[in-house]
Amino acid sequence: MKKNGDGSNTSEKNVKRPHFGIFSDVHSNLEALSVVLEHLEHQGVNSYLCCGDIVGYGPNPNECVEKVRSIKDCFVVMGNHDAASCGLKDTAWFNKYARATLHWTENVLKEENRDYLYRLPRMITGDNYTIVHGSPRDPLNEYLLEEKQFLENLGYFGTQVCFIGHSHIPFVVLSQSSKGGIEIKRLRENETIKLLPENRYIINVGSVGQPRDKDPRACCAVFNSEETEFNFFRLEYEINKTQEKMHEAKLLWKRYQT
Ligand code: ZN
Helix, strand or coil: CCCCCCEEECCCCCCCCCCCEECCCCCCHHHHHHHHHHHHHCCCCCCCCCCCCCCCCCCCCHHHHHHHHHHCCCEEECCCHHHHHHHCCCCHCCHHHHHHHHHHHHHHHHHHHHHHHHHCEEEEEECEEEEEEECCCCCCCCCCCCCHHHHHHHHHHHHEEEECCCCCCCEEEEEEECCEEEEEECCCCEEECCCCCCCEEEECCCCCCCCCCCCCCEEEEECCCCCCEEEEEEECCHHHHHHHHHHCCCCHHHHHHH
């Protein structure tokens, strides 16, 4: 970005900065993922960020990994379910419902998809963003939920904004250097947040396939890195179809929704 004499900004000609589609915690839910990707394409995004957990819980692990793999310019980090489904994390860490599905996932995953998950990085740092699954301090395991954790984690990434998933609850944490404190708020449907240069942010983009904020609709977001503007969306998808597939595969839906 170049500053003009009058103080306005001008992008360098022919350099189009990324307009990111962001999603997380797909959890093998193909119906939800398909709706999210279609919506993000309509938003005109030119790159994608995925904060992990492509698999786990749901009935279509191979299809979801293959769909994400097929996206051009998609940067993906590993989630705890991805790690467990390819043998990088002990399933004893999970509750019995998640554990049962992880064993099923491990069995049905094709070798090439397992290999893809195995090679995912824990953290990706771009021009002005970082992505991790759980937290910058402990990417695979930490659930970022409390003020103290947010303050501590600000020291573990160097960019203005860090996008996360893992808790499946969409929210934004705003750190204001001028005031020294932080503000935490839930993300609402169709909310637009303008990232101010004097602040730093941790944004949980919620879950595609298994939201846990009492709204079953899929979550996704768009980040315009040129304008430093973030937009959050909720989308309906064919939940019944996913439920039927889970029933057929003898996976547990009850726990899946909580
Ligand atoms: Zn998850």
